[in-house]
Amino acid sequence: MKQLKAFGAFWYDFVIGDDWHVAALVVAGLALTAILTHAAKVNAWWLLPVFVVAALAWSLHRATAGRK
Amino acid sequence: MNALPLILTVFIACVVEAVEALTIVLATGITREWRSTFQGMAAALVTLAVITAAVGPAIDHLPLTALRVVVGALLAIFGLQWLRKAVLRATGYKALHDEASAYLREVTAAQQAARETKRGVSDWYSFTLAFKGVLLEGLEVVFIVITFGDNQKNIGAAVIGAAAAILLVTIVGIAVRAPLTKVPENWMKLVVGVMLTSFGTFWGAEGAGVHWPGNDAALLVVIPVVAVVAGLCIYWLHSRKAAVIVSAPASEVVGS
Numbered sequence: 001m002k003q004l005k006a007f008g009a010f011w012y013d014f015v016i017g018d019d020w021h022v023a024a025l026v027v028a029g030l031a032l033t034a035i036l037t038h039a040a041k042v043n044a045w046w047l048l049p050v051f052v053v054a055a056l057a058w059s060l061h062r063a064t065a066g067r068k
Numbered sequence: 069m070n071a072l073p074l075i076l077t078v079f080i081a082c083v084v085e086a087v088e089a090l091t092i093v094l095a096t097g098i099t100r101e102w103r104s105t106f107q108g109m110a111a112a113l114v115t116l117a118v119i120t121a122a123v124g125p126a127i128d129h130l131p132l133t134a135l136r137v138v139v140g141a142l143l144a145i146f147g148l149q150w151l152r153k154a155v156l157r158a159t160g161y162k163a164l165h166d167e168a169s170a171y172l173r174e175v176t177a178a179q180q181a182a183r184e185t186k187r188g189v190s191d192w193y194s195f196t197l198a199f200k201g202v203l204l205e206g207l208e209v210v211f212i213v214i215t216f217g218d219n220q221k222n223i224g225a226a227v228i229g230a231a232a233a234i235l236l237v238t239i240v241g242i243a244v245r246a247p248l249t250k251v252p253e254n255w256m257k258l259v260v261g262v263m264l265t266s267f268g269t270f271w272g273a274e275g276a277g278v279h280w281p282g283n284d285a286a287l288l289v290v291i292p293v294v295a296v297v298a299g300l301c302i303y304w305l306h307s308r309k310a311a312v313i314v315s316a317p318a319s320e321v322v323g324s
Contacts, residue, residue, distance in 0.1 A: 014207065015142065017149040026144045030137060030272050037277035045278040049290065052144055052269050053297050059152050060301055064161050064308065 019062065025055035071225040074216055077263040078229030081212050084256050085205040086237035088170075092201030094241065095174030096194045100181075104191035108198030115199075116206045124214055124223075133275050139215045140272025146211070147264025151298055154258035159305035209234075212264075219271055262298055266291040 016023045029051025036044040097105040130138075156162035178193070186192040209230055217226030270280065270287050280286035 014204075015145065017145070017152075019149075019152065022148045022152070023145045026141055026148070026268075026272075030141055030276050033273055033278060034137075034276040043278055045273055045280050045286075048144075048269050048273040048276070048278075049293070052148065052265060052294075056148055056151055056155075056265075056297065056301060059148070060155060060305060063152070063156060064159075064305055 019059045021062070022055045022059050025051050025058070029055075071220075071222055073263075074220050074222060074225050075229040075232075077260065077267075078212055078216055078226045079233045080256050081260040081264075082209050082230045082233035083237060084253055084260065085208050086234050087253065089202050089205040090237055090241045091171050092174055093198055095171050096178055096197045096201075099175050099178040100194040101191045104189050104194035105198045107189055108195040109202050111195070112199045112202035112206060115203055116210055119207070120210050120214070123210075124218075133277075136219065136271040136275030138275075139219055140268045140270070140275050142211075143215055143264050143268030144272055145268070147261050147266070147268050150257050150261030151265055151294075151301075152261075154254055154261050155298060155301045155305065157254045158258065158302050159309060161305065161309070216267065219267070258298060262291065262295045266294045269294070 026048075029048045032051075033044050033047045036042045036047065093105060093109060096108075153162065174197075178197070181193040184192045189195045213223070213226040213230045217223035220226070266287065270290055274280065282289075
């Protein structure tokens with residue numbers, strides 16, 4: 001069990017890293033892009049870059065807010 | 069697409085990873101024992117080969133659309149992690165990754181650890197440290213080579229970039245027998261972060277079904293845009309830090 005936990009923690013750290021919000025925003029951006037493209041027939045090429053920029057800015061804001 | 073950006077991206081990413089692995093191996097080998105260190109390195113390389121052999125062909129069998137969504141998402145997340153760290157380091161919110169101090173930390177820990185013989189390895193500490201260091205940095209190399217190579221249908225070019233980087237760092241490491249402190253790691257990480265994020269965004273969106281204006285040429289816009297955003301973030305955090313420092317004495321006066 002301990003080894004399984006360590007294995008899971010290793011892969012979480014490897015893929016998700018320090019801030020899970022980044023991964024969540026990227027996945028949300030991809031899902032919304034797919035929905036807009038396939039369901040609404042909108043060529044939403046601009047949506048994922050917006051989510052990516054927002055993820056970086058949000059994560060940096062969280063990491064530095066109130067710090068000197 | 070031209071193979072040169074692919075080779076250069078993989079090369080820079082792999083130099084960064086190889087330098088970090090070299091620091092751990094040198095600190096362990098010089099302080100403790102080379103034999104167990106090499107055994108740990110060899111075990112890590114065999115593990116990496118097994119993972120590559122298992123994952124590589126499996127990825128090849130995935131449909132291109134699914135592959136682009138999964139790989140795009142992973143690359144974008146990975147790239148944003150690198151960008152985040154590089155921006156925080158460039159603005160002083162996080163300590164710069166200094167190979168000299170990382171080396172000293174490893175050396176101090178290695179000198180204090182007890183010696184233990186286990187499973188035919190004379191120094192278990194050296195073995196596990198070298199194994200973990202090479203495996204972790206190597207996994208990132210394997211991930212970048214497979215994802216970039218497979219998406220561009222040019223695994224050969226990605227392997228050339230990675231092999232050149234590892235060879236170069238190994239040769240320089242053997243020559244100087246010291247951590248490579250002169251490598252501008254943070255700026256290289258920033259460049260790789262920009263490339264991984266750009267390629268990830270491009271492939272991910274393509275996998276989700278969009279058609280980029282100008283097809284592959286859109287990457288020539290996406291990459292500079294991500295680079296400019298990273299630059300703006302550095303400017304933003306510098307300004308924010310300066311504002312906090314300037315406002316601190318004023319609030320202290322108000323408080324007193």
